[in-house]
Amino acid sequence: MSEVPNAGEGYEDVMSRARDFLRSRVTRLQEGAEDVVINFRKFWHARDENPNGEQISIDTDNDCPDGVTEISEAEINIRYISENITDVSVDKIEDAVTAKNLCLCQNPITTAFEISTKLRELALNRDESAVLLNTLAEQVEDFSVTLMDQVNTTEEISIDHEQTEHNTDTYASLLDGITESAVQFSQKKFISHPLAYRLLNQMWNYGLPSQCLPGKKLRFLLYIFTILDTILTPVLFPVIIYAFYKDQTDYPRKRKKRFLRDMYLDYLATPFVIFLKDKLSQVVFIALHVRMCVLASSVAPRTEEYLILVFYIGSLMSEFQQYYTSQSRVYLRNMWNYVDVITLSLHAFIFVLRITSITRGGDSYHNRLLEVVNYLYGINTLLLVMRFSSILEVNKTVGPLQLALFRMCIDLVIILVQFAFVIVAFSVAITMIYTAEMSYLTPTSELEKNGTRFKSFCAKGTSACILKASTRLIWSVFGLTNQETMESHDKLSTAVVGVLYVMFLILSVIMLVNMLVALLTNTYNKVETNADVEWKFSRAVVADEYRRFHPIVVPLNVISVPICHCYIKMYGDNRAKKAQERRLIYQKFYNEVLFPTITKRYLDKHGDSFPISLDAKVDLLQKGMQKIMEKLDVILSGQQGNQAQKSLQNSGNRQEEWMSYHSAV
Numbered sequence: 001m002s003e004v005p006n007a008g009e010g011y012e013d014v015m016s017r018a019r020d021f022l023r024s025r026v027t028r029l030q031e032g033a034e035d036v037v038i039n040f041r042k043f044w045h046a047r048d049e050n051p052n053g054e055q056i057s058i059d060t061d062n063d064c065p066d067g068v069t070e071i072s073e074a075e076i077n078i079r080y081i082s083e084n085i086t087d088v089s090v091d092k093i094e095d096a097v098t099a100k101n102l103c104l105c106q107n108p109i110t111t112a113f114e115i116s117t118k119l120r121e122l123a124l125n126r127d128e129s130a131v132l133l134n135t136l137a138e139q140v141e142d143f144s145v146t147l148m149d150q151v152n153t154t155e156e157i158s159i160d161h162e163q164t165e166h167n168t169d170t171y172a173s174l175l176d177g178i179t180e181s182a183v184q185f186s187q188k189k190f191i192s193h194p195l196a197y198r199l200l201n202q203m204w205n206y207g208l209p210s211q212c213l214p215g216k217k218l219r220f221l222l223y224i225f226t227i228l229d230t231i232l233t234p235v236l237f238p239v240i241i242y243a244f245y246k247d248q249t250d251y252p253r254k255r256k257k258r259f260l261r262d263m264y265l266d267y268l269a270t271p272f273v274i275f276l277k278d279k280l281s282q283v284v285f286i287a288l289h290v291r292m293c294v295l296a297s298s299v300a301p302r303t304e305e306y307l308i309l310v311f312y313i314g315s316l317m318s319e320f321q322q323y324y325t326s327q328s329r330v331y332l333r334n335m336w337n338y339v340d341v342i343t344l345s346l347h348a349f350i351f352v353l354r355i356t357s358i359t360r361g362g363d364s365y366h367n368r369l370l371e372v373v374n375y376l377y378g379i380n381t382l383l384l385v386m387r388f389s390s391i392l393e394v395n396k397t398v399g400p401l402q403l404a405l406f407r408m409c410i411d412l413v414i415i416l417v418q419f420a421f422v423i424v425a426f427s428v429a430i431t432m433i434y435t436a437e438m439s440y441l442t443p444t445s446e447l448e449k450n451g452t453r454f455k456s457f458c459a460k461g462t463s464a465c466i467l468k469a470s471t472r473l474i475w476s477v478f479g480l481t482n483q484e485t486m487e488s489h490d491k492l493s494t495a496v497v498g499v500l501y502v503m504f505l506i507l508s509v510i511m512l513v514n515m516l517v518a519l520l521t522n523t524y525n526k527v528e529t530n531a532d533v534e535w536k537f538s539r540a541v542v543a544d545e546y547r548r549f550h551p552i553v554v555p556l557n558v559i560s561v562p563i564c565h566c567y568i569k570m571y572g573d574n575r576a577k578k579a580q581e582r583r584l585i586y587q588k589f590y591n592e593v594l595f596p597t598i599t600k601r602y603l604d605k606h607g608d609s610f611p612i613s614l615d616a617k618v619d620l621l622q623k624g625m626q627k628i629m630e631k632l633d634v635i636l637s638g639q640q641g642n643q644a645q646k647s648l649q650n651s652g653n654r655q656e657e658w659m660s661y662h663s664a665v
Contacts (some may be wrong), residue, residue, distance in 0.1 A: 053198070072104045072105070074101035074104040074105065078096055078102070078105060078115065080095045085119075085424060086125070089378070090133070093119075093133075093136070094136065097115055097119075097136060097140060098416065099602070099606065099608055099611075102140070103602060103603060107590060107591070107600060108143075109144045110141050110177070112141070112143050113181050113182060113184075113185040113187050114185060115140050116141045116144075116187065117137075117185040118187065119133050119136055119140065120134065123137065134325055139321045141189055141190070142610065142611050143187070144190050145609060146602065148190065148193050150597075150598035150599075150602055150605075151598060160267060160279060173502045176586070178196075178460075179199065182196065183330055183537075186333065188530075188536075191537045191540045192533040192536040197540075200539070200543055203271065203547065204271050205272050206270060206271075207267055207273070208266075208267065208272070208273070209267035222273075226277060226280075227280065230276075230277050230280045230281075234556065237556065237560075240268065242260050243265045243268075244551075248574045248575060271549070273548040274553065275542070275546050275565065277556070278549070278554075279388065280553075281311075281555070282384065283385065284386060285308075285311045286381065286385060286388060289377060289380060289381040289384060290381060292374075292377050292381075297364040297370050297374055299361060299367065299370060301354070307555075309351070311555045313558055314349070315340070315554050315555070318550065318557060319337075319341070321548075321550055322337075322545060329614070330545075333541055334542070334545060342385045343380055343387065347380065350373055350376045350377065350380070354373055355371060356369060389402070393538055393539070394542075399538060399539070403527055404524050407523045407527055408520050408523050411516065412516065412517070418512060419477075422504070422512070423470050423473050423474060423508075426469075426473055426504045427473060430497055430501075433493050433497055433500075437490050440490065441490060466553055466560075473508075476504070477509060477513075576640050621626050
């Protein structure tokens with residue numbers, strides 16, 4: 001009976017130790033946070049006192065390890081693995097890529113990005129080790145996210161753009177290099193981290209007055225002002241050019257008071273504003289194409305075609321500017337850029353055909369070349385309208401649905417390729433049957449004269465028969481083919497064709513169509529499961545693209561881009577140089593303050609191992625809950641046994657009292 005209270009005391013002792021442990025860890029984190037904030041302030045104070053780029057020294061009073069100023073042996077091994085990953089064995093990769101070695105790197109986060117991406121690419125080529133490599137890649141990706149978790153709330157104030165506005169602008173900001181690397185290496189989990197995503201969201205609206213931020217009352221006025229500003233851009237063009245010129249010559253701004261010119265320039269360079277203006281430009285471009293679609297054909301060029309040509313040149317310059325200012329990975333990661341490339345290619349083809357038709361002259365009557373041009377205008381209008389639908393990606397509700405549609409298109413292509421093989425196979429088989437039937441029913445003399453007395457399915461020749469059979473099979477998938485059109489004059493041929501036709505319907509309609517439905521459902525479930533992560537990464541790609549976008553949108557960029565290019569060629573880009581200098585200062589802060597602090601916390605918390613995955617955490621939680629339930633069962637069963645024994649003793653005492661009472665009577 002004495003074991004039950006001992007179990008209860010042991011349980012209370014464990015809980016009290018857990019509470020004490022949590023209190024000590026929280027206190028330790030708070031002390032570390034205060035030290036990092038002090039170091040951050042010292043860092044920026046030293047930078048302000050050394051404008052000539054002298055060596056900046058920071059005294060750290062905490063117990064964090066010194067910043068890695070030289071490349072460690074662990075980082076050398078990881079770099080060697082990264083550069084020669086296709087030639088290195090899996091065992092060597094496992095030995096080199098560890099949490100401890102990553103923590104010893106100068107920039108453990110971006111190193112983890114690169115290693116994770118290369119491991120996933122290697123897994124595609126090494127099927128025998130694909131599971132192991134993908135697991136290691138996921139662990140490395142989780143390592144970067146967990147390392148970011150070590151930045152506590154107090155330190156986030158030092159990094160937050162809203163609290164350190166003097167450390168950021170549209171050209172460069174703190175953690176810019178890390179977030180850009182995350183987009184480049186497709187680190188979706190890191191982008192969806194609360195701190196990283198909040199910084200990206202702030203840069204998306206950076207430059208706007210606080211009253212025009214999302215959720216504010218004057219937000220709707222921003223849309224009205226942007227529409228008016230876009231319409232009046234030709235009139236305001238000299239003002240915009242002068243504002244950018246003064247921004248280059250006056251930087252860095254030493255005055256505390258901001259002029260209206262500075263506020264307007266910040267507004268022009270805001271990624272969200274550029275996004276709105278770009279969509280307005282697309283609306284005008286679509287309207288010109290719609291106008292061309294409803295007009296009759298004309299050999300002589302119209303005003304709409306001249307305007308479309310100007311838009312085309314501006315779009316071409318914009319796409320080149322996006323591609324050359326970004327990594328090829330980032331540009332091709334946005335699926336809409338593929339649509340842009342197709343649209344520009346069609347425009348180039350239209351331009352060549354239109355020049356040819358104008359040179360040849362004539363009338364639109366029976367002008368096949370002009371007819372093809374109009375066909376291409378219609379296809380281009382279709383693509384432009386689809387491209388404009390990308391505006392829905394900004395919405396958190398509709399954005400994941402568009403991502404699911406893109407993934408479903410990949411599944412659809414896979415099934416369509418399989419459909420093509422099936423249709424070609426059955427078309428050739430059916431054509432062979434009809435050809436053999438013609439040879440069987442037609443005398444040799446008529447065959448030599450290419451004649452026949454029967455009106456056969458393949459009367460126009462073998463090639464036309466294959467095309468005709470393929471067309472009938474394609475329409476039969478949608479139930480639009482009459483079976484009588486495929487009947488023959490010979491009963492045996494009709495029976496064989498009927499059997500092949502039924503087999504085709506079973507294989508295509510029942511099996512392939514249902515497989516397509518299953519693939520689409522599976523793809524949608526995957527996107528829905530990771531909807532938040534996928535959508536945030538898509539937003540990050542769009543935000544990164546519009547940060548590098550030219551502030552003057554199509555078609556007026558035809559004038560502004562050459563002017564800017566000539567000015568930078570002659571005088572250089574002062575803002576870009578200052579931004580690069582500031583990025584170097586940020587990198588110094590990472591290496592000397594931020595990374596040593598968070599890596600030490602990581603090693604104290606997780607040791608030399610990678611963080612536990614979500615599935616492993618669920619398993620550990622289930623095992624822990626099972627142990628707790630077992631202990632509770634023991635405690636409850638002991639209490640019930642104690643109560644039962646007490647009740648038996650009480651009943652025994654009552655029985656003895658009753659017996660003594662009867663004996664006394």
